[in-house]
Amino acid sequence: MEYQLNFRVNNNIYIRDPESSELGKEIVRKAIELIYEIGYEHFTFKKLATEVGTTEASIYRYFKNKHFLLVYILNWYWSYLEFLVMFQLKNINDPQLKIRKVIELLTRELPTDSGRIKYNISFLNQIVITESSKVYLVKEIKEINQAEVFKQFKDLCNTISTIVLELNPQYPYPHSLSSTLIETSHNQQFFSSNLKRLTDVKTNEDVSGYVAAYLEDLVFRVLK
Amino acid sequence: MEYQLNFRVNNNIYIRDPESSELGKEIVRKAIELIYEIGYEHFTFKKLATEVGTTEASIYRYFKNKHFLLVYILNWYWSYLEFLVMFQLKNINDPQLKIRKVIELLTRELPTDSGRIKYNISFLNQIVITESSKVYLVKEIKEINQAEVFKQFKDLCNTISTIVLELNPQYPYPHSLSSTLIETSHNQQFFSSNLKRLTDVKTNEDVSGYVAAYLEDLVFRVLK
DNA sequence: CTTAAATGATAGTAACACTATTATAGTAAA
DNA sequence: TTTACTATAATAGTGTTACTATCATTTAAG
Numbered sequence: 001m002e003y004q005l006n007f008r009v010n011n012n013i014y015i016r017d018p019e020s021s022e023l024g025k026e027i028v029r030k031a032i033e034l035i036y037e038i039g040y041e042h043f044t045f046k047k048l049a050t051e052v053g054t055t056e057a058s059i060y061r062y063f064k065n066k067h068f069l070l071v072y073i074l075n076w077y078w079s080y081l082e083f084l085v086m087f088q089l090k091n092i093n094d095p096q097l098k099i100r101k102v103i104e105l106l107t108r109e110l111p112t113d114s115g116r117i118k119y120n121i122s123f124l125n126q127i128v129i130t131e132s133s134k135v136y137l138v139k140e141i142k143e144i145n146q147a148e149v150f151k152q153f154k155d156l157c158n159t160i161s162t163i164v165l166e167l168n169p170q171y172p173y174p175h176s177l178s179s180t181l182i183e184t185s186h187n188q189q190f191f192s193s194n195l196k197r198l199t200d201v202k203t204n205e206d207v208s209g210y211v212a213a214y215l216e217d218l219v220f221r222v223l224k
Numbered sequence: 225m226e227y228q229l230n231f232r233v234n235n236n237i238y239i240r241d242p243e244s245s246e247l248g249k250e251i252v253r254k255a256i257e258l259i260y261e262i263g264y265e266h267f268t269f270k271k272l273a274t275e276v277g278t279t280e281a282s283i284y285r286y287f288k289n290k291h292f293l294l295v296y297i298l299n300w301y302w303s304y305l306e307f308l309v310m311f312q313l314k315n316i317n318d319p320q321l322k323i324r325k326v327i328e329l330l331t332r333e334l335p336t337d338s339g340r341i342k343y344n345i346s347f348l349n350q351i352v353i354t355e356s357s358k359v360y361l362v363k364e365i366k367e368i369n370q371a372e373v374f375k376q377f378k379d380l381c382n383t384i385s386t387i388v389l390e391l392n393p394q395y396p397y398p399h400s401l402s403s404t405l406i407e408t409s410h411n412q413q414f415f416s417s418n419l420k421r422l423t424d425v426k427t428n429e430d431v432s433g434y435v436a437a438y439l440e441d442l443v444f445r446v447l448k
Numbered sequence: 449c450t451t452a453a454a455t456g457a458t459a460g461t462a463a464c465a466c467t468a469t470t471a472t473a474g475t476a477a478a
Numbered sequence: 479t480t481t482a483c484t485a486t487a488a489t490a491g492t493g494t495t496a497c498t499a500t501c502a503t504t505t506a507a508g
Binding site for chain 4: 044045046056057060065066
């Protein structure tokens with residue numbers, strides 16, 4: 001169970017570890033529900049406090065502000081995703097199959113068969129699609145990055161680029177392709193659901209199936 | 225000069241056309257400077273009013289809120305970009321060259337050789353990279369989309385997918401590839417500047433040159 | 449049983465996102 | 479030339495957000 005280490009999120013993100021108390025866990029759990037329901041911009045600590053049955057002040061003892069709470073949630077997701085990638089790929093040798101698995105994990109809802117899962121994965125998935133770019137598309141990016149807040153994301157990107165190179169050792173842009181894959185998996189899912197004309201998804205077609213097919217096609221064309 | 229029609233932004237976006245008065249133009253001009261400087265999150269109508277030398281109330285007569293002001297600015301950019309694409313491509317027959325031109329326009333700073341340009345294109349470019357996804361990654365996406373706010377963006381995406389099909393008529397995902405190109409041009413530029421480890425850019429390498437090379441390589445691998 | 453840490457309760461402040469009202473200057477029609 | 483309409487300025491006000499501070503109370507650990 002050495003993978004459990006990867007589950008930890010960077011402690012620059014929180015003031016007090018939310019996993020260390022019931023209230024902390026409840027804050028994160030309800031935050032996921034609330035952000036899913038009303039979206040990040042409408043989400044406030046006051047509303048969250050009411051949901052949890054606590055006070056704003058108590059939430060501020062765990063997180064500096066709502067931005068860092070979002071960072072925390074996404075980090076949790078990314079580190080869980082990386083864990084799943086590592087776990088599901090460790091007995092696969094065929095790099096082609098590995099890429100397929102990765103794309104599946106990026107597009108389908110994550111499995112919840114781990115005992116450690118306490119959050120609503122389906123909501124989390126939507127949050128990742130809709131809100132994740134908001135954590136880095138900010139003026140304070142340099143400072144935030146110095147706090148090593150994006151380590152999980154970079155690790156995931158590295159893991160994928162290793163597989164990319166297994167498939168085609170000559171390919172010159174493994175990291176860019178990996179970050180493109182991750183980002184594109186989000187925005188194509190969003191577009192397929194909300195701005196269909198920006199994609200070639202058919203009416204009533206399964207969105208994550210469509211995006212998976214598109215990304216697989218893309219990656220194999222690029223790397224063959 | 226039939227292209228000038230395309231310069232108009234959809235009037236669901238503003239309350240009063242900012243192009244119809246000096247104050248209106250000044251609001252948009254200073255908004256671009258201010259959003260560039262302090263970022264969308266820190267940008268407020270109050271600060272903008274001070275910059276412009278007017279009052280909050282006056283700005284509210286032009287735009288419903290800062291979200292729609294951003295939408296306006298991005299629409300202006302997208303419609304100018306589409307104008308440039310149309311204009312620069314109309315005498316080119318080779319689809320390969322067309323794609324190269326498009327990628328150049330997506331990654332390099334836009335030329336300002338049109339008499340109609342009144343805004344700081346360099347700032348605009350940065351705003352597009354950093355802020356554009358914020359206009360659609362919101363809970364209100366359905367309502368906003370119904371107001372035809374994203375028409376310019378979709379038009380641009382359509383234009384590019386036509387070229388994609390010229391290069392490879394069998395390619396099954398022309399729209400998704402086009403929207404991926406646009407989005408990836410933004411996020412790879414952002415990553416190359418701010419989170420280099422997510423790309424393969426070299427230290428001191430020119431960012432837009434890197435992204436152009438990456439995207440060209442990608443597109444031609446996909447479409448050949 | 450004592451003490452420290454975590455939480456709850458309450459209050460308060462500055463900034464933000466608006467809305468409303470009235471005054472005034474400029475312009476266009478009668 | 480008056481009238482009348484429009485755009486803007488000036489000012490004020492409201493409810494919400496994003497915090498910070500203080501102090502009382504509960505709880506858990508030594």
